[in-house]
Amino acid sequence: MFSFSSQRHNAGNPVMTLLDHRKRMLLSFCVILSLLSIGTSTNALSLTFKQTVAELVVSNKKLAKFYESTGYAPLWIGTSNLHRNRRSAFFKAISSADTHGLPVLRYNPKELKKQARTARTQKDLAAIEVSMSQTFLTYAADIQTGLLIPKKISKDIQRKVPYRDHFSYLKNFAKSNPAAFLKALPPQHPEYARLLREKLRFERIVARASWGTALDLTQLRPGDTGKQVVKLRNRLIAMGYLKRNLRRKYDSKLQAAVTAFQKDHGLNADGVAGPATLSELNTPAKRRLQSIIVAMERIRWNNKDLGERHVLVNLTDFTAKIIQNDEVTFRTRSVVGANMESRRTPEFSDIMELMVINPTWHVPRSIAVTEYLPVLQEDPLALDHLILYDDFGLPVNRAMHDFNMFDEQTFPFDVKQLPSPGNALGLVKFLFPNPYNIYLHDTPEKSLFSKDRRTFSHGCVRLQQPFEFAYNLLKTQEEWPEEFFNAQLTTGMEISVNLEEPVPVHLIYRTATVPTDGRINFRSDIYGRDQLIWQALSSHEAALQTARGWTETQ
Numbered sequence: 001m002f003s004f005s006s007q008r009h010n011a012g013n014p015v016m017t018l019l020d021h022r023k024r025m026l027l028s029f030c031v032i033l034s035l036l037s038i039g040t041s042t043n044a045l046s047l048t049f050k051q052t053v054a055e056l057v058v059s060n061k062k063l064a065k066f067y068e069s070t071g072y073a074p075l076w077i078g079t080s081n082l083h084r085n086r087r088s089a090f091f092k093a094i095s096s097a098d099t100h101g102l103p104v105l106r107y108n109p110k111e112l113k114k115q116a117r118t119a120r121t122q123k124d125l126a127a128i129e130v131s132m133s134q135t136f137l138t139y140a141a142d143i144q145t146g147l148l149i150p151k152k153i154s155k156d157i158q159r160k161v162p163y164r165d166h167f168s169y170l171k172n173f174a175k176s177n178p179a180a181f182l183k184a185l186p187p188q189h190p191e192y193a194r195l196l197r198e199k200l201r202f203e204r205i206v207a208r209a210s211w212g213t214a215l216d217l218t219q220l221r222p223g224d225t226g227k228q229v230v231k232l233r234n235r236l237i238a239m240g241y242l243k244r245n246l247r248r249k250y251d252s253k254l255q256a257a258v259t260a261f262q263k264d265h266g267l268n269a270d271g272v273a274g275p276a277t278l279s280e281l282n283t284p285a286k287r288r289l290q291s292i293i294v295a296m297e298r299i300r301w302n303n304k305d306l307g308e309r310h311v312l313v314n315l316t317d318f319t320a321k322i323i324q325n326d327e328v329t330f331r332t333r334s335v336v337g338a339n340m341e342s343r344r345t346p347e348f349s350d351i352m353e354l355m356v357i358n359p360t361w362h363v364p365r366s367i368a369v370t371e372y373l374p375v376l377q378e379d380p381l382a383l384d385h386l387i388l389y390d391d392f393g394l395p396v397n398r399a400m401h402d403f404n405m406f407d408e409q410t411f412p413f414d415v416k417q418l419p420s421p422g423n424a425l426g427l428v429k430f431l432f433p434n435p436y437n438i439y440l441h442d443t444p445e446k447s448l449f450s451k452d453r454r455t456f457s458h459g460c461v462r463l464q465q466p467f468e469f470a471y472n473l474l475k476t477q478e479e480w481p482e483e484f485f486n487a488q489l490t491t492g493m494e495i496s497v498n499l500e501e502p503v504p505v506h507l508i509y510r511t512a513t514v515p516t517d518g519r520i521n522f523r524s525d526i527y528g529r530d531q532l533i534w535q536a537l538s539s540h541e542a543a544l545q546t547a548r549g550w551t552e553t554q
Contacts (some may be wrong), residue, residue: 052126062166
C-alpha cells in the first residue's frame with residue numbers, strides 16, 4: 001500500500017488513535033485509486049500523467065533524458081512491491097541524512113509526504129513523481145560527493161570533486177535494489193565509517209554536557225598534587241584516557257594519560273600539562289563534533305580511488321605518508337606554508353612523476369621581488385648564495401647595477417641557487433607538476449621539525465626525512481634504492497630520476513582523523529578553513545544533532 005506514516009502519535013487515546021488510523025486509511029485509499037488509474041484507466045488519463053512529467057522536467061536535461069528513456073513511466077509512483085520498496089528506502093535515507101551531517105530539511109521528507117497525501121489527480125501524481133526524483137538527485141550527489149562546492153569556500157581548496165552523472169544515478173537506481181543502492185552512496189572508505197561512529201559517540205557526549213568544567217590554564221607537572229590535578233584526572237577519565245581512580249597526585253599513570261592525549265592532538269608528548277595541552281583539553285566536545293562533520297564532508301569531496309600506492313600529506317597534521325594498500329609504509333614530519341595570504345599551502349591532488357637530486361632552486365618571482373630585491377637595493381653584493389641571470393641566461397655582475405632602478409614590476413633578472421647542502425630545497429625535491437608550483441622537498445632548516453606547529457614555508461612542503469622518503473619511492477624500481485640514490489647524490493650534479501610508476505599525491509586538510517588502531521585524533525584549524533566549511537554547512541541547516549535532539553549552530 002502506498003502510504004506515508006503520520007508524525008503524530010496518540011497512543012494514550014484509543015479514540016484518537018482509531019480516528020487517525022481511519023484518516024490515514026482514507027488518504028492512502030485516495031492515493032491508491034489515483035495510482036491505479038495510471039496503469040488501468042483510459043489512455044487519456046495515462047497521457048495526462050506523462051505529459052505533465054514531460055512538462056515538469058523539460059528544464060532539467062538529465063531528468064528529461066531519463067524519463068524520455070523510460071517512456072515517462074513512473075519511477076516512484078505505483079502500487080507494485082518495487083515502487084513501494086523504492087519509496088520506503090528513499091524516505092528512510094533522506095529522513096536520516098543528519099546521521100551523515102547533512103540537513104534533513106534540505107530534502108524535506110515531511111513536505112513530500114504531505115504532497116503525496118493530498119494528491120488527487122494525474123497532474124498531482126506527476127508533480128510528486130518529479131519532486132521525488134529531483135530530491136533523490138540532490139541527496140545522492142550530497143552524500144556521495146558533498147553538499148558544498150570546495151572552491152566557493154576558499155580559493156586554496158582546489159579539490160577536483162568526482163561528481164557523478166545524474167542520468168546514471170537514476171538509470172542505475174531504477175535497475176538496482178533500492179535499499180542497497182542508497183546504502184552504497186556514502187563514501188565506502190573505512191575512514192568515513194570510523195568518523196561516522198565517532199560522530200554518534202560525540203553526539204552522546206554533547207548530550208550529557210560534555211566533559212565537565214574547564215581546567216585552569218596553570219601548568220601541571222608530574223609530582224604535583226591538589227585540586228587542579230584532581231580536575232585534570234577527572235577530565236582524562238571522562239575522555240577515556242584514564243581508568244577511574246581516586247588518586248590526587250600527578251603520578252606515572254596520569255602522566256601516561258597526558259602523553260597519550262598529547263600524541264592524539266599533535267602536541268609535544270612530554271607528559272607535562274602545559275598551556276597548549278590544557279587548552280586542547282578545554283576544547284568543547286561540540287567543537288570536536290563540528291570537526292568530525294567537516295571531515296566527513298571533506299572525504300565526500302575526495303570520494304574516489306586514491307591509488308593503491310599514494311602519498312598523503314595532511315597539512316594540519318604536519319605529516320607526509322606513503323600508503324600502500326591502505327597501510328602506512330613510511331611517515332615523516334613536514335613543514336607547510338605560513339598562515340599568510342600568499343603562503344598557505346593549497347589542497348589538491350596530482351601525480352608525482354619524478355624526483356630531482358641535487359636540485360637548483362629557481363627562486364619564484366614573487367619571492368625574488370618582494371624579499372630579495374629590497375635587500376639588493378641596500379647592498380648589491382648581499383645574498384651571495386644566489387646568482388642573478390639576464391634574459392640570455394648569463395650571470396649578472398651585480399656591481400654593475402643599481403637595483404634601486406627596479407621595482408617589483410620592472411626587476412629583469414632570474415634568481416637561482418645552485419645545488420649545495422645549503423640550498424633552500426635541500427638535496428632532493430619531489431615533483432608533481434601543478435599550476436600552484438607546489439612540491440615536496442628537503443630543507444637545511446632541520447630545527448623547525450621539532451616544533452608543534454610547523455607553518456613556516458612559502459607554500460611547498462618540506463620533509464624531515466627526505467632521503468628515506470626517496471628510498472621508499474624507489475624501492476619498486478631499484479633493487480638497492482638507497483645505494484642508487486646516494487650514487488646520484490655524491491655526483492653533486494642535478495639529476496632527475498623518473499618514477500617508473502607515477503604516484504598519486506593528495507594534499508588534504510583534516511582536523512579530525514581516526515586511525516585504524518587508535519583513538520580519534522584532532523588537530524588545529526591552522527588556516528581557518530574548517531571554520532569556513534562549518535559556517536557554510538550551518539547555513540544549510542546542518543546543525544549538530546545529538547541523541548536528545550539538541551542543536552548547536554554556532
